[in-house]
Amino acid sequence: MSLRRYALRRLAIGLVQVLAVVTVVFLLVQALPGDAAVALAGDNPDPRRIEEIRVAMGLDRPALDRFGSWLWGLAHGDFGVSLFSGRPVAEFLHDGLGPTLVLALLALVLLIPLSVLLGVLAALREGGPLDRVVTTVTVGLHSIPEFALAVVLIAVFGVQLRWLPPTAVGADLLASPAVLVLPLVVLIARPLCSISRLVRAGMIDALASDHVRHALRLGIGVTRVRFAHALPSALAPAVQQVARTVDWLLGGVIVVEAVFVIPGLGTILVDAVAGRDLPVVQGLAVVFAVTTVVVNLVADLVVFRLAPRSVAIA
Amino acid sequence: MTVVRVEGLRAVAGSRTLVDGVSFALSAGRVVALVGASGSGKTTTGLALLGEHGPGVSVSGQITVSGRVGFVPQQPSAALNPVRRLGGVFREIAALHPGDRDSLISTALRRARVPVELLRRYPHELSGGQQQRVVLAQALVGDPAVLVADEPTTGQDPITRAEVVDELAAVVAQGVALVLLTHDLDVVRALADEVVVLRAGQVVEAGSTDDVLTRPRSPYTAALVAAQPRVTVPSAGPPRAPRLETRSLTARHRSTAVLRSVDVQVGAGERLAVVGRSGSGKTTLARCVAGLHPTFEGDVLLDGRPLPRSLRRRSRGQLAAVQYVFQDARASFDAYRTVLDQVSRTAVRLGGVADARALALTELAAVGLDEATVTRRPAALSGGELQRAALVRALLARPDVLVCDEITSGLDTLTQARLLDQLARLTCTLVLISHDLAVVARLADRVAVLHQGDLVEHGAAVDVLGSPTHPVTIGLLGRSLEGTEEKRT
Numbered sequence: 024m025s026l027r028r029y030a031l032r033r034l035a036i037g038l039v040q041v042l043a044v045v046t047v048v049f050l051l052v053q054a055l056p057g058d059a060a061v062a063l064a065g066d067n068p069d070p071r072r073i074e075e076i077r078v079a080m081g082l083d084r085p086a087l088d089r090f091g092s093w094l095w096g097l098a099h100g101d102f103g104v105s106l107f108s109g110r111p112v113a114e115f116l117h118d119g120l121g122p123t124l125v126l127a128l129l130a131l132v133l134l135i136p137l138s139v140l141l142g143v144l145a146a147l148r149e150g151g152p153l154d155r156v157v158t159t160v161t162v163g164l165h166s167i168p169e170f171a172l173a174v175v176l177i178a179v180f181g182v183q184l185r186w187l188p189p190t191a192v193g194a195d196l197l198a199s200p201a202v203l204v205l206p207l208v209v210l211i212a213r214p215l216c217s218i219s220r221l222v223r224a225g226m227i228d229a230l231a232s233d234h235v236r237h238a239l240r241l242g243i244g245v246t247r248v249r250f251a252h253a254l255p256s257a258l259a260p261a262v263q264q265v266a267r268t269v270d271w272l273l274g275g276v277i278v279v280e281a282v283f284v285i286p287g288l289g290t291i292l293v294d295a296v297a298g299r300d301l302p303v304v305q306g307l308a309v310v311f312a313v314t315t316v317v318v319n320l321v322a323d324l325v326v327f328r329l330a331p332r333s334v335a336i337a
Numbered sequence: 338m339t340v341v342r343v344e345g346l347r348a349v350a351g352s353r354t355l356v357d358g359v360s361f362a363l364s365a366g367r368v369v370a371l372v373g374a375s376g377s378g379k380t381t382t383g384l385a386l387l388g389e390h391g392p393g394v395s396v397s398g399q400i401t402v403s404g405r406v407g408f409v410p411q412q413p414s415a416a417l418n419p420v421r422r423l424g425g426v427f428r429e430i431a432a433l434h435p436g437d438r439d440s441l442i443s444t445a446l447r448r449a450r451v452p453v454e455l456l457r458r459y460p461h462e463l464s465g466g467q468q469q470r471v472v473l474a475q476a477l478v479g480d481p482a483v484l485v486a487d488e489p490t491t492g493q494d495p496i497t498r499a500e501v502v503d504e505l506a507a508v509v510a511q512g513v514a515l516v517l518l519t520h521d522l523d524v525v526r527a528l529a530d531e532v533v534v535l536r537a538g539q540v541v542e543a544g545s546t547d548d549v550l551t552r553p554r555s556p557y558t559a560a561l562v563a564a565q566p567r568v569t570v571p572s573a574g575p576p577r578a579p580r581l582e583t584r585s586l587t588a589r590h591r592s593t594a595v596l597r598s599v600d601v602q603v604g605a606g607e608r609l610a611v612v613g614r615s616g617s618g619k620t621t622l623a624r625c626v627a628g629l630h631p632t633f634e635g636d637v638l639l640d641g642r643p644l645p646r647s648l649r650r651r652s653r654g655q656l657a658a659v660q661y662v663f664q665d666a667r668a669s670f671d672a673y674r675t676v677l678d679q680v681s682r683t684a685v686r687l688g689g690v691a692d693a694r695a696l697a698l699t700e701l702a703a704v705g706l707d708e709a710t711v712t713r714r715p716a717a718l719s720g721g722e723l724q725r726a727a728l729v730r731a732l733l734a735r736p737d738v739l740v741c742d743e744i745t746s747g748l749d750t751l752t753q754a755r756l757l758d759q760l761a762r763l764t765c766t767l768v769l770i771s772h773d774l775a776v777v778a779r780l781a782d783r784v785a786v787l788h789q790g791d792l793v794e795h796g797a798a799v800d801v802l803g804s805p806t807h808p809v810t811i812g813l814l815g816r817s818l819e820g821t822e823e824k825r826t
Contacts, residue, residue, distance in 0.1 A: 237416035238426070240387060240408045241475055242433045251429070255420040329420055 026327060030320065037316030044312040045097075045305055049090050052301050058082055059106040059299040080106050093305065102309070103302035105295075112306040115291055120310075122280075123287035125196050127272035129203065130210045135265065138215050142222025142261070143254065149227055157219070165216035173209045173282040180205060190284045206283045210276060214268040218261050225257030232256070259329040266322030273314045339403075340365050340482045340514045341386065346398035348381045348390065348538070355381045355394065357538040361531070363514045365482065370517040370525040370546070372561070373535035374749040375719055379518045382535070383485045386516060404482025407513075411488040413468035417460035423471060424456035427478065434479035441478055448511060449474035449504065465615060466497050473504055483514045490521050492746045494614045494772035495813050502527045520749035522565050526550060534558045564754035566775035579638075580605040580766045581626065581659075581738050586635035588621050595621045598635070599792045601785045605737075608760075608767040610781035610798070612774060612813060617787040619770045620664075623740045626768065627661040639737065657687040660731035664743040666723035670715040676723070677701070677711040680730040687734035700729045704759055721752035728759060739763065742770045774814050778802055786810045 060076040061068065077083050096103055102112035145157040181189025191202040229235060230253050238248045277289035288307060295303035341363040348356040356378040363369050371379040381394070387406050390396050410416040418426065427445075431438040446453060451467070451474045460468060469489070476484055486505060490498040502524055509515050509528070517529055525532060525546060532549040534542040534557070542555045553559040579602035588596040596618045603609035611619045624630035626637050631647035638644070639658060645651050663669040670679055681697035684690040701711050704725045715723055724744055731739055741760065745753045753776075760767065760780055771777050777784060777798070784801040786794040786809060793807040805811045 233410065233412065233415035234418040237408075237410050237472075238418065240389070240410075241430050243429050247429065252418050252421065256418065 026324070029327075030324065033320050033323070034316075037313075037320065040316055041309060041312040045094075045308050046090075048305055048308040049086075049093075049301070052296075052299065052304055053086055055299065057299060059301065062298050082106075093302065097309065102306040105303050106300050107298055112302050115295075115303050116288075116306055116310060119286065119288040119291040121287075122196055122285050123273065123289070126203070126206060126210060126276075126279075126285070126287065127269070130207055130214075130272055131269065133207065134211050134214055134218070134268070137211070138218035138261075139222050139254075139258070141215070141219040142257075143226055143249075145219070145223045146226035146230065146257075147249070154223075157223075161216035161219055164212050167212070169209050169213070169276065170278045170282060172212055173205070173279060176205050176208060177282070190282075192284045196285070202283075206279055206285060209279050209282075210272065214264075214271075218264050218268070221261040221264055222257060225260050226253060229253035229257040255329055259326050262322050262325050262329065266318050270315050270318045273318070274311050338365050339363065341516070342399070342401045343382070343386070344399040346382060346385055346396070346400065348378070348385065348394050348396045350391070350394045355538050356385070356396075356535075359398075359533070359535070359538075359540055361533050361543065363483070363516065363531075365514050366509055366512045367531070368509055368515040368517060368529045369531045369533060370519060370529035371533050371535055372520065372522070372525060373541075374520065374561075374751055375721065376537070377535040378538035379535050380487060381538075383487055383516060383518045386483065386485050402483060405479060407476030407481035407484045409473055409476050409484055409486040409489055411491060413472040414460070414465070416472055417468060419460055422457060422459055427456060427475065430475055430478045436479075444480075445474045445477040448477050448508060450507070465493065466500050469493075469497070469501055470504055473508065477508065477513075481513065483516060484508065485516045485518070487518045488520070489517070490519065490524050492743075495774070496614055498524070522550065522562065522750060534561070561750055564750040566750075566754070566757065566773075566779050578604055580607075580640055581609075581768070582636075582638040582641075583622070583626070584636040584638065586622070586625060586633055586637065588618070588625055588630055588633035590621075595790050596625070596633070596787075597790045599785075599787070601783075601792065601795055603738075603766055603768065603783055605766055606764055607782040608769060608780050609783045609785060610769045610771060610777040611785045611787060612771055612777055613787035613809065614772060614813070616789075617809075618790045619772075619787050620742055622787065623661070623742050623768060623770050626738070627659055627740050628656075629661070653687060657734040658737040659740065660734050660736035660738070661740045662724075662727050662731050662742065662744050664746065666720060666727045666744070667715060669727055670723060672715055675712050675714055676706075676718060676726050677708075680711065680726055680733065683730050684733040690733075693733075697729070697733060700733065701726060704729060705755070721748050721756070724748065724756060725759065728756070732763070732765075736765055738766045738768060740768045740770070743772070745771070745773065745776055772813065774802070786813075 058077070059080060060073050060082055081089065093103055102116065104111050105115065141157055141161070145154045148154045177189045180187045187204050188199075188202045189205075191206070196203060230249070232253075235248055235253050238252045239245070243252070274288065277293060279285070280287045280289040281293070288310070291303065292307050294300075295307065339362050341361075343362070344360045346356055346359040347354070359378070359382050361369055371382055373379050381390070384390060385396050385400060386402065387408055417423075427442045428438060431441040434441055442456075443453065446456075449470045451470045455463065455467065455471065460471075463471065484505075489501050489505065493501060498521075505515060505517075505528060515528070517525065519525060529546045532542075532544065532546050533540055534549065534555070536557055542549055542553065542558045549558060550562055553562055582602045583599055585598045585600060586596060587594060587598055599622060601609065601611070601622075611622055613619045621630055625633050625646075628644065628646065628648035628651055633646060636643045637646070639655070644655055644659070648656070670676065677694070677697060680701065681693040684693035684696055690696050698708055698711070702708075706722060706726060706729075710718060710722065711726065718726070728741075728744070745756055748756065757776060757779060760769075767780070769777065769780060781798045783796065784794070784798045785792060786801065786807060788807065788809045794801050794805065794810050801810065802814065805814055
């Protein structure tokens with residue numbers, strides 16, 4: 024199958040997946056007790072008052088009807104408006120996407136070279152002291168959850184030593200890079216461990232492979248064999264893990280955004296779910312689903328380049 | 338002009354001597370074959386010519402080579418990097434030699450008869466024969482004086498094998514000396530001027546090919562030559578009721594049909610050989626029978642009753658009834674458990690035997706594998722030993738039908754002969770997948786010939802091998818018989 028046909032078919036399947044995701048999200052929010060009207064009416068609400076708000080929001084219409092008109096809008100690029108503020112959902116997405124993208128991109132720029140470097144170094148010194156130190160640290164670090172690491176880092180560097188701002192409240196992320204340091208460290212820590220482990224394992228396999236031995240016998244230099252022959256085939260398994268990480272980062276890592284008070288997509292999602300603001304939740308679901316589909320497709324195309332045989336057979 | 342001179346080569350790993358006093362000399366345009374079973378030291382000797390040795394191996398003795406040594410690896414498919422286009426790698430190799438890169442590459446490609454268009458491709462986009470020519474071309478960049486070819490024909494079907502022999506002969510005719518490491522005596526006859534027979538690191542016999550192979554002086558060489566199977570047409574037995582049968586079996590890999598409406602029958606106690614070139618669908622047929630390839634149309638019948646298509650749907654009795662021995666014995670064992678453990682497990686699960694360990698030990702001993710050997714992990718056993726253990730493992734299920742997929746390819750003639758003897762003693766129905774017609778002729782009662790997914794011939798071995806009608810059968814058969822006449826003049 025040609026690469027283009029493969030990509031088109033995957034995109035078509037992706038469209039179906041996105042539709043399925045928004046349908047499920049709609050059904051789940053419907054199943055939650057209470058709705059936006061209850062949330063808006065405040066404490067000790069008057070049932071008649073709730074009913075009025077419901078009519079005003081259009082929540083009295085049948086669920087299917089509301090879902091249908093929302094889908095119709097989506098097909099025309101209209102995400103709808105927030106039930107609470109009446110602001111277009113697109114504005115919410117736009118506001119949240121900025122901080123999330125800044126964090127995700129910076130994290131990736133640091134993460135990918137670092138993890139490949141660590142993995143390759145460990146593989147080249149397999150069994151040596153460096154490999155053992157890297158292995159111990161990465162396995163240890165991988166078992167610490169984000170929120171725990173975040174709290175410890177804030178306590179040490181933000182509160183005790185006062186080297187770095189503990190949170191990003193009100194800061195412009197790009198104007199004051201210091202606020203980004205701790206969130207980035209927390210975001211990178213665990214993916215760095217998992218990806219470098221995969222690169223290490225792939226590299227060890229590749230270095231022991233027949234084709235590397237053959238390349239050395241042909242007289243090609245050791246450095247060249249390591250980086251131009253062994254490394255590309257070692258990366259294929261790591262690419263899928265990078266894709267999973269990208270997906271996770273672009274989803275706005277809720278725990279990290281909450282601890283460091285960063286107004287990204289994750290924060291918006293939490294607020295919208297708490298307020299039963301269905302159009303915002305669904306808008307976010309669409310964004311997340313599309314990201315997942317696209318990121319995985321790109322990863323598969325990269326893997327196709329790195330391991331043409333495996334995909335050709337599949 | 339002598340281009341290679343090896344004198345008193347010794348290789349020692351710890352307390353073990355791998356090679357002990359090997360000497361030979363070779364002139365330009367001549368071929369020497371180092372022959373011997375696995376572990377005889379032929380690969381160690383070949384690598385020593387490249388100035389290479391395994392970890393912990395110390396090499397002593399004199400090796401003089403005037404010029405460069407090129408190496409042709411055993412399995413081209415594994416030696417080519419799946420991620421790299423051929424052209425890039427060729428440019429890297431050419432950069433190591435003085436002279437214009439493009440002309441170095443085009444000369445090497447021409448000498449190995451590789452079309453320039455292939456440079457844009459990835460290795461998996463080539464046929465087996467093309468891959469073989471590509472690694473030959475890689476070795477020829479920079480005009481080596483000597484080529485070392487490590488088992489260049491192992492696992493190839495007879496037609497590809499003959500192509501490899503032709504390619505190597507053409508390169509030798511260009512004045513390159515060739516050191517051939519092989520256990521394939523047909524290839525030795527076709528190519529080599531001289532033969533050095535090795536056993537446990539020592540030279541048993543050396544001399545011109547004709548002398549050594551037709552008038553062997555040492556008993557070991559005589560046994561090696563005698564163990565080589567030859568195509569002899571067997572006599573026909575009486576027909577029997579079919580035990581295993583396929584009815585219009587059509588199998589696909591995705592949308593490509595790899596088998597089209599195949600009908601074969603084999604009776605109780607009979608041996609059916611399924612032959613054909615690589616990619617003809619013979620392994621798929623075996624996998625359909627064994628329930629490993631469940632997406633097929635048509636039926637597989639055992640004693641007239643259809644078997645469920647998938648292994649998962651088969652009852653224990655049905656699983657035990659059809660057993661499979663894989664081509665790659667090592668891959669069919671778990672690397673982290675002892676061989677005995679894995680072999681006796683079949684007897685427990687499928688045979689319902691109480692003392693499986695004792696039974697497994699008895700049966701393993703019967704094929705020459707003692708307790709000390711089989712209580713080790715697979716890594717400590719040779720390929721031939723593992724293949725015998727795999728056979729015992731399958732037989733402990735007491736199968737009605739045993740499927741053997743190319744189980745003798747890659748084994749030296751003596752090990753192969755021992756395995757064939759073992760198969761010849763079996764009483765169950767045997768389905769033998771092979772492209773080696775000499776092996777087939779020795780064992781089979783019936784032969785089915787597959788070509789690109791179609792059954793082109795099927796009948797008693799005496800008819801199919803005695804008077805073949807399809808060109809593929811004639812081709813496979815011709816290449817096996819002609820081995821002796823193909824010698825270069």
